[in-house]
Amino acid sequence: MRLRGSSVLEINYKLRNIDLNKEPPPAWDTDECASSGSSCTGGSNNGGSVDRSTAQFRGVRHRPELNKWVTEIRPTSHKRKIWLGTYETPQEAARAYDAGIFYTKKKIPYNFEDSPHQLRNHPIPPELPWENFAALVKQRATSAAKRHRANVQDQATAQ
Numbered sequence: 058m059r060l061r062g063s064s065v066l067e068i069n070y071k072l073r074n075i076d077l078n079k080e081p082p083p084a085w086d087t088d089e090c091a092s093s094g095s096s097c098t099g100g101s102n103n104g105g106s107v108d109r110s111t112a113q114f115r116g117v118r119h120r121p122e123l124n125k126w127v128t129e130i131r132p133t134s135h136k137r138k139i140w141l142g143t144y145e146t147p148q149e150a151a152r153a154y155d156a157g158i159f160y161t162k163k164k165i166p167y168n169f170e171d172s173p174h175q176l177r178n179h180p181i182p183p184e185l186p187w188e189n190f191a192a193l194v195k196q197r198a199t200s201a202a203k204r205h206r207a208n209v210q211d212q213a214t215a216q
Contacts, residue, residue: 114168116154117147126150128198130157139191141198145206152205153198160194176201 118127120143128141128150141157144150155172158165160181167173179200181193 114147114151114154115166116157116168117150119147128154128157130154130161130163130194132161133163135187137187137191139194141195142202144202148209149202149205153202156198156201157194160197172201175204 116128116130119125120127123143126144126147126149128144129138130141131138139157139161141153142150144153151168152172155167155169156176157163158167159173159176176197179197181190181197185193
């Protein structure tokens with residue numbers, strides 16, 4: 058036997074959590090994800106809708122309160138994530154994420170095709186303890202983002 062009051066509480070809870078000023082999230086469309094080439098992974102706290110401006114790079118999230126871009130990666134053999142940093146542009150964060158992919162040896166696509174070639178020049182010694190490995194991956198990710206920023210600034214001054 059179901060109590061009448063519990064269903065009213067459930068309805069009140071659902072109604073309190075609806076933001077009437079916000080548009081409802083679009084329906085999940087797998088055809089659109091496949092044709093656009095974006096990751097369409099969601100993972101945001103906005104009801105499951107995917108913001109196309111942030112979904113263009115894998116592993117990159119926008120922090121609107123800071124107006125910055127953040128990235129982190131979880132190596133396949135560990136439960137803990139490696140925080141790769143907070144960046145000014147999504148391209149810098151994507152370069153940092155690519156460094157995380159390279160050094161953790163994950164079998165996922167890179168954001169930029171030239172990332173593995175650029176990162177081969179900066180190897181990490183094998184068999185490091187987890188803390189040292191995570192710190193070194195974060196350092197190399199930050200360096201990759203800084204190199205990207207320097208390249209963009211050089212191209213801007215050349216024009």
